[in-house]
Amino acid sequence: MIEKSFFIYLICIFALIKNSEQCAQQYQRELRYLDFYLGIAPTKDDGKLQINPRLKNQYIHSARDLNCNFDTECAWNNVDSDDLLDTSDFYLFEKKDGKSFPVQLRPGSPHPEKGTKFILAGNTTQNPQSAVLASSPIACQVSKGRLRFKYWLYNAAKVEVIILKLNPSHGHLQVRSRPKTDCTFLKASEHECIVEIDEMHEPFKIGIRAFQLHDSSVGSLALVTNIHYEAQVCRENEVPSLFGGIPLSSSEPSQKQIFTATDLNCLSKISSCLWSPVYPRGSDHAISLRSLWQSGSNQRLWNEFVPTSENTHPENEFIFQYIDPMSNLPIGQLQSALIPCTATSSSLQFKYWMSPNVQAQVCTVTQQNVSLSCVFLNEAASPGPVTIDIDRGDKNPFKFVIEVIKFDPARAGIFAIDEIQFTGRLCHEKAPETTPTPLGIGTLFELQPFPHITLTNGLPASLACNFENEDCSHWENDDDTFQSGFVPAKIPFKMPKLMKGNVAVALFTRPESFAILQSPVISCAENARISVFYFSSLGARISICADDKCLKEKTREKNFETDSTDTFGHAGELSVNVTTNTNFRLRIVAESVNEDDSNFAESFVLVKKITTEGHICRMKDDTELACEHLYCDFRNGTLCNYNSALTTPDDVPFQHDPNNGIQATLSTVGRRRVVLRSPEFKLNRPAELRFRLLLSTYGAVAYMCPDEFVDNLTEDCELLLGPKIDQSKFENLQVQLDPEISHFAIIAYHDKYQQFGKADVIISDISLVDSNGQALCNF
Incomplete structure (x- = not known):
């Protein structure tokens, strides 16, 4: 049995570090007891841990960087005491002989080899009573991780694993989570401590904590060695994948200054916005990048x-900055294109969101980046919108700069921006003219929305349409930008008699607006001619398009008085000729335009009728088009319109098998999931998806999901096959698709490799049929 006096030396270890002579002799005597009973002794420098300085303040490059048997410098170090979680330190000891450990020190091996190195924490006092060994920072962990180590405990000592935020807050360690740690004194001999660590989407440290070291009678201690960490981690130059993020280009924009205020608006298509990041230069800012x-x-x-x-x-696409907690300010700005000169007051408006303890500011700066004025953004006013007013015109060029000026160094954060809008008039722009009084076209033509009619009997045989006596519901008017109207016999301007009566009307109250009538998909045409009979007012134009090829109304000659009702607009016939063997659509596009001759508050286009000549093949509805998009025989060596999506670290791609279709093998971590994502499609009636699927191994499962980003397969998806697989064979499966479905993903998953071995997943073909099993399209 270990004698009580054996542990008295621990009191002196801490005192000796403080240069107390009172304990020096006792310390040397107790080291001899350690040597006598355990055969261990502190290494050089009185057991000071050997720390790898390269890894102490930067992210590890791989999980292997944390592996440590203490023979060399390690990526683990004692944390500064916070008087709560950590009040002591670990010290490095080495096994000096072949002497066995006594039975009271367990559950590690009682026969460690000579030369084995351990870290030791323990004492016989009430304080200190716990010690934390922390890893070097880990940028993120994109898979489940596993930490294991050998350990020995004596008396009341215990050990646990904790997940720490990167930096202390107010001098105290910040625990992010406590993974389940079942590593006790009572485990079987030579038991290793093994702890599972969940995925981590922000930087963190792993802590090994020895505690309950405060037994004042006989003392307590913990020994740890042979630390091993397994996980897929982000490297230092990798950023955790958040919100489907795509880094904004920091290269110099092609358009360096705006030409109108709305050029700075950023409401969609973020990649084309005139806002770009600017980052600090130099190697000192590697982590900030x-x-x-x-x-x-x-x-x-x-x-x-x-x-x-x-x-x-x-709600939609937005801009955000991921804030790494190890970054140093400044961490990069979001900078607008140059505003050359403003003639009036102007304002910048946007919404914003930020993590706790993040502060940001928006500033105006000169062309040389000299700050003019700033407005602070804080968490309390989020999401806004916030409006930055510039009270008067500025004849000098300036830019807007948005940047984070404070963040929490203990955890990762974000700063997000959305719906950026800039209003004002630039110096070179003309002041807007007084808006004329509207003519009241809506009232004059008795405008009302077209009725929404479901084509229960399918599409008509002919593309032609006369709005005088037909609803023409096969011409799509999704945004209701065309309305039903009636042109009376008497109106305050001249119009051909042909246009009187029922018409389709596109009414515009501002320039640069448009309205579209679109045909269904047409399978082919030969020597076909499609004509539109129309009237367009001043400030409006009409075009007819076959896919991307458009024929526009001719530009009018400017030979009339602008206030003459005799020349209020133009009536005509616009025709396009089509010959093709492939699917195509026709579009009738009405648009409002700026023209010097138009001094009216409203403009409009009337469509009276649409006629056809020549041979036009039948029209296809949405469900038939969906069938064409979804059909695929994978044995032909193609994925057709499908995509083998890779969205998680566990995903593997499908590979072509010329005999069977597409195939993937699922096995260990990093190869446990395969996804087949469908193209986008529309249905206007129920249909059944049919396909042949093979799962080879018990425990494998296949699901039909709304997309590949589902969080829980069992709750969010429909089980197709598995986990009970008695025989490796193709199964004929069918799934009902409702009209509201626009895409799907077939996901196969296998996490039972250790029990049942690898699993093959094969899909041979996919087709779409009606309720009677008849194909909805022909190939």
Whole structure:
């Protein structure tokens, strides 16, 4: 049995570090007891840990960087005491002989080899009573991880694994989570401590904590060695994947200044906005370059970074900056294109969101980046919108700069921006003219929406249409931009008699607006001629398009008085000729335009009728088109319109098998999931998806999901096959598709490799049929 006096030396270890002579002799005597009973002794420098300085303040490059048997410098170090979680330190000891450990020190091997090195924490006092060994920073962990190590405990000592935020807050360690740690004194001999660590989407450290070291009678201690970490981690130059983020280009924009205020608007298509990031230069900012400005497209994990009771978030594509907690300010700005000169007051408006303890500011700066004025953005006023007013015109060029000026160094954060709008008039722009009084076209033509009619009997045989006596519902008017109208016999301007009566009307109240009538998909045409009979007012034009080829109304000659009702517009016939063997659509496009001759508050286009000549093949509805998009015989060596999506670290792609179709093999971590994503499609009636699927191994499962980003397969998806697989054979499967479905994903998953071995997943073909099993399209 180990004697009580054996542990008295631990009191002196801490005192000796403080240069107390009172304990020096006792310390040397107790080291001899350690040597006598355990055969261990502190290494050089009185057991000071050997730390790899390269890894102490930068992210590890791979999980192997944390592997440590303490023979060399390691990526683990004692944390500074916070008087709560950590009040002591670990010290490095080495086994000096072949002497066995006594039975009271367990559950590690009682026969460690000579030369084995351990870290030791323990004492016989009430304080200190715990010690934390922390890893070097880990940028993120994109798979489940596993930490294992050998350990020995004596008396009341215990050990646990904790997940730490990167930096202390107010001098205290910040625990992010406590993984389940079942590593006790009572485990079987030579038991290793093994702890599973969940995926981590932000930087963190792993802590090994020895505690309950405060037994004042006989003392307590913990020994640890042979640390091993397995996980897929982000490297230093990798940024965690958040919100479907795509880094914004920091190269110099092709358009360096705006020509009108709306050029600075950023409401969609973020990549084409005239806002770009500017990052600090130099090697000292290597980690800061992880704090990238990106465009986001989804809100997965949003609440982890922006916790709020109001549950607000961007609705569409947005701009955000990922803030790495190891970054140093400045971490990069979002800078607008140059505003050359403003003639009036102007304002910048946007919404914003930020993680807790993040502060930002928006400034106006000169062309040489000298700050003019700034407005601070804080969490309390989020999401806004916030409006930055510039009260008067500025004849000097300036830019807007948005940047984070403070963040929480203990955890990763984000700063997000959406719906950027800039209003004002630039110096070179003309002041707007007084808006004339509207003519009241809506009232004059008795405008009302076209009725929405479902074509229960399918599409008509002819593309032709006369709005005088037909609803022409086979011409799509999705946004209701064309309306039903009636042109009376008497109106305050001249119009051909042909246009009187029932018509389709596109009414515009501002320039640069448009309205579209679109035909169904037409399978082919030979020597076909499609004609539109129309009237367009001043300030409006009409075009007819076959796919991307358009024929526009001729430009009018400017030979009339602008206030003459005799020349209020133009009536005519616009025709396009089509010959093709492939699917195509026709579009009738009405648009409002700026023209010096138009001094009216409203403009409009009337469509009276649409006629056809020559041979026009039958029209196809949405369901038949969906059938063409979804049909695929994978044995022909192609994925057709499908995509083998890779969205998680566990995903593997499908490979072509010329005999069977497409095939994937699922096995260990990193190869447990395969996804087949469909193209986008529309249905106007129910249909059945049929396909042949093979799962080879018990435990494998296949699901039909709304997309590949589902969080829970069993709750969000429909089980197709598995997990009970008695025989490796193709199964004929069918799934009902309702009209509201626009895409799907077939996901196969296998996490039972250790029990049942690898699993093959094969899909041979996919087709779409009606309720009677008849194909909905021909090939």
